[in-house]
Amino acid sequence: MEPRDTGTVAVKRGLAQMLKGGVIMDVVTPEHARIAEDAGAVAVMALERVPADIRAHGGVARMSDPELILKIMDAVSIPVMAKCRIGHFVEAQVLEALGVDFIDESEVLTPADEEHHIDKHQFKVPFVCGCRNLGEALRRIAEGAAMIRTKGEAGTGNVVEAVRHARAVMGEIRRLTSMAPEELMKAAKEMGAPYELVKEVAQLGRLPVVNFAAGGIATPADAALMMQLGMDGVFVGSGIFKSSDPARRAKAIVEATTHYNDPKIIAEVSKGLGEAMPGLEISAIPQDQLLAGRGW
Amino acid sequence: MTIGVLALQGAFIEHRKVLERLGVDTREVRLPEQLEGLAGLIIPGGESTTIGKLAVTYGLLEPIRAKAASGWPVWGTCAGMILLARDIGGLAQPLLGLMDVTIRRNAFGRQVDSFETWLDVPELGGDAPFRAIFIRAPLIERVGPGVQVLARLSDGAIVAARQRNLLVTAFHPELTDDLRFHRYFVRMTEEATKA
Numbered sequence: 033m034e035p036r037d038t039g040t041v042a043v044k045r046g047l048a049q050m051l052k053g054g055v056i057m058d059v060v061t062p063e064h065a066r067i068a069e070d071a072g073a074v075a076v077m078a079l080e081r082v083p084a085d086i087r088a089h090g091g092v093a094r095m096s097d098p099e100l101i102l103k104i105m106d107a108v109s110i111p112v113m114a115k116c117r118i119g120h121f122v123e124a125q126v127l128e129a130l131g132v133d134f135i136d137e138s139e140v141l142t143p144a145d146e147e148h149h150i151d152k153h154q155f156k157v158p159f160v161c162g163c164r165n166l167g168e169a170l171r172r173i174a175e176g177a178a179m180i181r182t183k184g185e186a187g188t189g190n191v192v193e194a195v196r197h198a199r200a201v202m203g204e205i206r207r208l209t210s211m212a213p214e215e216l217m218k219a220a221k222e223m224g225a226p227y228e229l230v231k232e233v234a235q236l237g238r239l240p241v242v243n244f245a246a247g248g249i250a251t252p253a254d255a256a257l258m259m260q261l262g263m264d265g266v267f268v269g270s271g272i273f274k275s276s277d278p279a280r281r282a283k284a285i286v287e288a289t290t291h292y293n294d295p296k297i298i299a300e301v302s303k304g305l306g307e308a309m310p311g312l313e314i315s316a317i318p319q320d321q322l323l324a325g326r327g328w
Numbered sequence: 329m330t331i332g333v334l335a336l337q338g339a340f341i342e343h344r345k346v347l348e349r350l351g352v353d354t355r356e357v358r359l360p361e362q363l364e365g366l367a368g369l370i371i372p373g374g375e376s377t378t379i380g381k382l383a384v385t386y387g388l389l390e391p392i393r394a395k396a397a398s399g400w401p402v403w404g405t406c407a408g409m410i411l412l413a414r415d416i417g418g419l420a421q422p423l424l425g426l427m428d429v430t431i432r433r434n435a436f437g438r439q440v441d442s443f444e445t446w447l448d449v450p451e452l453g454g455d456a457p458f459r460a461i462f463i464r465a466p467l468i469e470r471v472g473p474g475v476q477v478l479a480r481l482s483d484g485a486i487v488a489a490r491q492r493n494l495l496v497t498a499f500h501p502e503l504t505d506d507l508r509f510h511r512y513f514v515r516m517t518e519e520a521t522k523a
Contacts, residue, residue: 074375109377
């Protein structure tokens with residue numbers, strides 16, 4: 033038999049490419065997962081609690097119970113993702129052993145290591161990691177992340193931090209593309225990112241991996257906003273199952289993500305969706321409870 | 329000549345980039361009126377359930393079926409192959425149902441089982457094998473009498489096939505630098521335009 037190479041860079045980054053233009057939804061039960069799949073989600077994130085509840089619950093947030101993750105994997109045919117704590121490579125090993133399709137090394141859970149992220153090259157399963165700016169994105173890619181997302185501020189229903197992070201990444205990419213070659217080393221030093229990746233981004237005019245929006249997206253217009261800002265797709269965490277009519281809102285966000293440049297369609301799908309999740313003003317959150325500052 | 333790429337979800341930009349390298353004009357298709365004037369259509373990889381549901385909601389299945397019935401070339405990669413199939417083992421999801429094949433979704437397992445390998449594809453001409461990337465890929469379990477098999481894995485599994493104006497691949501030529509499958513589809517489209 034011809035050799036079959038698994039876990040290659042092309043295979044890991046390729047799955048993220050297949051998710052583009054789509055919506056990945058947080059779910060906490062197999063029933064939620066089926067609602068998400070029926071609404072047109074491209075993948076689900078299997079969790080015990082959505083970020084809004086993690087925020088309310090307090091304490092240490094860890095990887096979900098494997099039994100719950102397996103039940104959600106059995107419930108749907110689309111890819112299933114799960115979160116591990118930043119730096120907790122054994123949680124990641126467990127998730128890989130369960131056969132999840134993607135691991136989110138996530139600031140939404142309580143970090144297990146404040147200095148090191150996981151060496152993601154050691155895994156066959158692809159990883160997605162959060163970022164607030166280009167330097168952070170490139171550090172995660174250098175560690176082996178196959179996909180990047182904005183951190184935003186999860187569990188708030190407030191899109192402002194996701195916009196800040198998306199604009200930071202896209203603006204810094206635009207800045208690199210206009211630099212003279214000798215300026216790239218200085219840029220790499222300043223942003224704390226590997227020179228080879230800085231050079232690659234300057235040449236490509238984009239990240240070498242898929243880049244989704246996450247953290248605070250609650251409405252179809254929020255999703256289309258992130259797409260128009262140049263993101264490749266969106267994660268919706270608490271925004272769907274903390275709203276009054278999750279199935280309708282989920283379908284509306286899927287349609288707005290596809291037709292992100294068509295305001296008439298966004299208007300149509302936004303009609304009568306009921307209450308969005310209750311939002312949180314970022315300045316009202318105590319500094320030590322902000323999630324985006326976890327990881328570096 | 330303009331070739332459309334169904335842009336409801338998935339890796340549609342990758343297909344456009346390859347076609348543009350071949351000097352072919354492209355258009356993203358999200359609504360039925362965007363099909364007008366196209367010489368052919370590529371249905372990209374992505375999630376077949378997502379693409380199928382959006383195609384139903386926005387009324388794309390019927391016009392694509394009608395055009396394909398008149399000999400209009402359509403190429404489905406991965407999720408696109410699933411959408412073109414007549415039978416996917418009884419799973420309830422929207423399909424175009426144009427090609428006389430039976431397909432098994434996620435046939436190789438989950439993402440950790442996704443792989444790359446070399447394939448012989450004699451129809452592309454020459455001896456050079458094709459680097460094929462399979463991502464949570466489907467395979468073809470049965471082909472009808474009018475279907476030509478273009479490539480098999482060494483265990484016999486069918487992973488590329490053609491039925492007149494319809495082309496399917498279980499893998500992703502748009503993720504490699506090998507342009508031969510896109511060139512092959514462009515030729516199919518040119519021949520259909522002349523006919």
